[in-house]
Amino acid sequence: MEVEHVSENMIRVVLGSHDLEERGVTMLDLLGNRKQIEAFFYSILEEVDTDHTFTQDQTVTFQVVPKNNGLELLISKAPKNGQDKSSQDENQLLQTLGLVDTTDDVADTVDNTDSSSVTKVLVFKFTDFEDFVSLSKVLTAESILSTLFKYQGTYYLELTVYVDELHSITMDNLVALIQEYGQLVQESPEILAEFGQAVMEQSALELARYYFK
Structure with a gap:
């Protein structure tokens, strides 16, 4: 160690x-x-x-x-x-x-602790787990914190995106790419955290790539 x-x-x-x-x-x-x-x-x-x-x-x-x-x-x-x-x-x-990023809403907001950092929080719903795994293999952008929840029998991916740190992809293209595998929804991250089951926390995309090759 x-x-x-x-x-x-x-x-x-x-x-x-x-x-x-x-x-x-x-x-x-x-x-x-x-x-x-x-x-x-x-x-x-x-x-x-x-x-x-x-x-x-x-x-x-x-x-x-x-x-x-x-x-x-x-x-x-x-x-x-x-x-x-x-x-x-x-x-x-x-x-x-590339281990942590923080965001707020689907709309652009300014982080209260760092006025120079524009952030977003997005939630996507997947028809099945395999769609999420498929996404993990193509979405490798840095500056994204990802947590996978299971809520009412459905998988949800909460993404926290540091918009200013995105270099390899634009925000619009990021959303478009994810929507090829899942659906952008308005579920509250707080509801998912309180009532959902956290399957993979903080690094869900990286973990899925690592274990589901």
């Missing part, structure tokens, strides 16, 4: 397949059980947070992507009252790594 303290507010952990095996889990286990995901991430945090600065009276967030039969995990302190400058700097690092 590789551990890097990127800053006082962020730890980067790289776990290989052997690290997962030592802890008795596989990537498929983590994909299929949300509670197991949370428990596993917090167990890793306990291992690497030796001075307890992250776990003491502090909310943390996790970002994860598959990496060489293992995973890369970024653990960040969540700001208590909005984002301070250091949090903004760390979000910029996450954006550079």
Whole structure:
């Protein structure tokens, strides 16, 4: 296991397949059980947070992507009252790594914590899971955070898009591409988060490409 303290507010952990095996889990286990995901991430945090600065009276967030039969995990302190400058700097690092992006509505909005970043949140519905898998193989644009939900027997993909960071595709073309596989809908992300089942969080497109070749 590789551990890097990127800053006082962020730890980067790289776990290989052997690290997962030592802890008795596989990537498929983590994909299929949300509670197991949370428990596993917090167990890793306990291992690497030796001075307890992250776990003491502090909310943390996790970002994860598959990496060489293992995973890369970024653990960040969540700001208590909005984002301070250091949090903004760390979000910029996450954006550079392609691991996190934040958005608001279907209409263009300006992120409250960074007035220079125009963002969007889009929700798409799929007739079946295979349509989502097919999309994952063709949609490789960076600056997109993707979470797959199952809600009332239907799969929904919530996309958070950093519009300013899109370089390989325009927003219009992005939506047009996705609509070849799914339907743009008005379902609220909050409803999906509260009542739906999160199947793959944060990096759904990357995970689908990785496991469904």
